[in-house]
Amino acid sequence: MFKKILYPTDFSDVSKKALASILELKTAGAKEVVVMHVIDSRNLDAMAQYVPADLLRTQEALEKIAREEAQAIADALEKKGFTVKIRIEEGIPARNILEAEEEEGISSIVIGSHGVSNIKEMFLGSVSEKVIRKAKSPVIVIKRQRPA
Numbered sequence: 001m002f003k004k005i006l007y008p009t010d011f012s013d014v015s016k017k018a019l020a021s022i023l024e025l026k027t028a029g030a031k032e033v034v035v036m037h038v039i040d041s042r043n044l045d046a047m048a049q050y051v052p053a054d055l056l057r058t059q060e061a062l063e064k065i066a067r068e069e070a071q072a073i074a075d076a077l078e079k080k081g082f083t084v085k086i087r088i089e090e091g092i093p094a095r096n097i098l099e100a101e102e103e104e105g106i107s108s109i110v111i112g113s114h115g116v117s118n119i120k121e122m123f124l125g126s127v128s129e130k131v132i133r134k135a136k137s138p139v140i141v142i143k144r145q146r147p148a
Helices: 013-028 041-050 052-079 093-104 126-134
Strands: 004-007 032-040 083-091 108-112 139-142
Touching: 004 013, 004 083, 004 093, 013 108, 013 139, 032 041, 032 052, 032 093, 041 093, 052 083, 083 093, 093 108, 093 126, 108 126, 126 139
Parallel strands: 004 032, 004 108, 032 083, 108 139
Antiparallel strands: none
């Protein structure tokens, strides 16, 4: 069930908590992890309307940061014995995640409940909610720790 895991990440705290859960799945037979980050094209489109001259530099900077963060995650997973693939894409996060699930032959998805854009604690994050509803494989959702 956990042989090949898709780990979509926005590098938020709850996303990092999800990474710890992946490490625990090693004993349940997890062997491969696809680390995925999607740069939301809707944010870039909005930016292009207001500061088009900076768009290319911003895209390049976002991709560079994402690659560095994803590589650090991949290195940590490889040290624990996982085979790792990195996917950095531009698009609509939930849609790209579901496409990667199909393309990669994923057996389960491990995702944080809320990302960096979370506004209210009482609602599930929009990306994770869409993935839960439409994914074909099991989805493990890691919740954010509530303040005491």
